Amino acid sequence: MMKLLVVRRVLPILAWGIVLAAAPLAIGQANAPIQSGSSQPAADQKAPDQKSADQKAEDAQEPTETIKVGVNVVQLFFNVKDKHGALIPNLTKDDFEIYEDGKAQTIKYFTPESNLPLTLGILIDTSGSQMRVLDMEKEVGGAFLKQVLTDKDEAFVIDFNIDSSLVQDFTRDTRRLQNALNKVKINSGVTMPTLPGAGGGPVPTAATRGTVLYDAVYLSAHDMLSKEVGRKAMILLTDGEDEGSQLKINDAIEASQKADAIVYVLLCADRGGYFSQGMAYSGESEMRKLTEATGGRVVNVGNKFDKLKEAFDQIAAELRSQYNIGYTPTNAKVDGSYRKLEIKNKEGYKIQARAGYYAARSQD
Numbered sequence: 232m233m234k235l236l237v238v239r240r241v242l243p244i245l246a247w248g249i250v251l252a253a254a255p256l257a258i259g260q261a262n263a264p265i266q267s268g269s270s271q272p273a274a275d276q277k278a279p280d281q282k283s284a285d286q287k288a289e290d291a292q293e294p295t296e297t298i299k300v301g302v303n304v305v306q307l308f309f310n311v312k313d314k315h316g317a318l319i320p321n322l323t324k325d326d327f328e329i330y331e332d333g334k335a336q337t338i339k340y341f342t343p344e345s346n347l348p349l350t351l352g353i354l355i356d357t358s359g360s361q362m363r364v365l366d367m368e369k370e371v372g373g374a375f376l377k378q379v380l381t382d383k384d385e386a387f388v389i390d391f392n393i394d395s396s397l398v399q400d401f402t403r404d405t406r407r408l409q410n411a412l413n414k415v416k417i418n419s420g421v422t423m424p425t426l427p428g429a430g431g432g433p434v435p436t437a438a439t440r441g442t443v444l445y446d447a448v449y450l451s452a453h454d455m456l457s458k459e460v461g462r463k464a465m466i467l468l469t470d471g472e473d474e475g476s477q478l479k480i481n482d483a484i485e486a487s488q489k490a491d492a493i494v495y496v497l498l499c500a501d502r503g504g505y506f507s508q509g510m511a512y513s514g515e516s517e518m519r520k521l522t523e524a525t526g527g528r529v530v531n532v533g534n535k536f537d538k539l540k541e542a543f544d545q546i547a548a549e550l551r552s553q554y555n556i557g558y559t560p561t562n563a564k565v566d567g568s569y570r571k572l573e574i575k576n577k578e579g580y581k582i583q584a585r586a587g588y589y590a591a592r593s594q595d
Contacts, residue, residue, distance in 0.1 A: 309584035356469035359419025393420035441475025470500035471514020
C-alpha cells in the first residue's frame with residue numbers, strides 16, 4: 232500500500248493583469264497558465280503613453296523573472312554538452328532551434344544558467360538489495376544537498392521499499408534533510424511464516440514483498456512537484472529494480488513529464504551480490520527510459536563511494552549550468568495530448584532535455 236503523506240501547497244489565485252514573479256508557466260504542468268479569453272477590466276487597461284515608470288521597468292525585465300497570467304508558454308530547462316560530455320557555456324538564443332511535433336517554433340525568450348529556485352526530491356531505495364550501499368548513499372547524498380541548495384531552494388526526502396513514505400517534507404534546512412537520510416532503514420519486507428500447531432516458531436522459508444520504485448516516482452511527481460514552479464528535479468538512489476508497484480514505468484514517466492521534473496538515477500547496486508545469489512540484474516534499462524524522457528540521465532556507480540560522489544558533483548554542475556528556453560506553441564489546443572519536443576544546436580552539440588510535454592489544463 233502506498234502511504235505517502237503530503238502537505239499540498241496551493242498557489243494563490245491571480246487576477247488578470249497581475250504579474251507573477253516566478254518561473255514561466257508551461258502548459259504541460261499541473262499549474263499551467265489560465266487560457267486567454269476573458270477581457271481585462273477597463274480600470275486596469277492603460278494606453279501605452281499612460282504607463283508609469285514602474286510599469287515600464289516591469290516590461291523591461293527578463294521573461295524568466297516575470298510573465299503575465301493568461302499566456303501559454305512552454306519552457307524547457309536543458310544542458311548542452313560536447314562529444315566528451317563537457318558542459319558548454321555562453322551560448323545564445325541564436326545557437327538553437329526548437330521543434331514541437333516536428334514543427335519549428337519561435338523562441339520567445341532564452342536565458343543561460345537560470346537563477347530560478349530549485350525544488351529537489353531525493354528518493355532513496357531502502358529495500359533489502361540496498362543493504363550494502365545505504366550508508367554510502369546517506370553520507371554522500373547529505374553532502375550533495377549542502378553543496379547544491381541555496382537559501383531560495385527546497386528539497387524533500389522520500390524512501391521506498393515495500394511501500395513509499397515521505398520522510399522529510401519541503402524544507403530549506405539541510406540539517407533536517409541530513410537527519411531524514413540518517414533516519415531511513417532497510418525494510419526488505421521479508422516475513423517468516425509459521426506452521427499451524429508448530430508453536431508459532433519460524434520455518435526456514437521467507438517471502439519478500441518487493442520494491443515500489445515506480446509508485447514512489449509517481450507520488451513524488453504528482454503529489455510533491457506538480458504544484459511547484461521553477462526548476463524541479465528528482466534524484467533516485469536505487470538499483471533500478473521494481474517489484475510490487477501498483478503503477479507501471481510509463482505512469483511514472485508521464486507523471487514526471489506533467490510535473491516538468493528532470494529525473495536523475497544513480498544506480499547503486501552490489502551486482503556481485505545479485506550474481507552470487509543466482510539473480511539477474513535488469514534495472515538499468517527502465518531507468519534509462521525514465522531519465523531520457525525527462526531530460527536527466529543514468530549514472531552507474533555500483534557500490535563505489537568515489538563514483539557516487541563524482542556523480543553527485545556532475546549533477547550539481549548540470550543544475551547550475553542549465554539553459555532556459557521558452558516558446559508559445561503554434562498548436563494552441565489544450566487537449567491533453569502529448570507533444571514531442573526537440574531542441575537543436577547549430578554546432579551539433581548534444582542537448583540533454585525532456586522529450587515532450589502534455590498540453591493539459593491545470594487540475595484543481
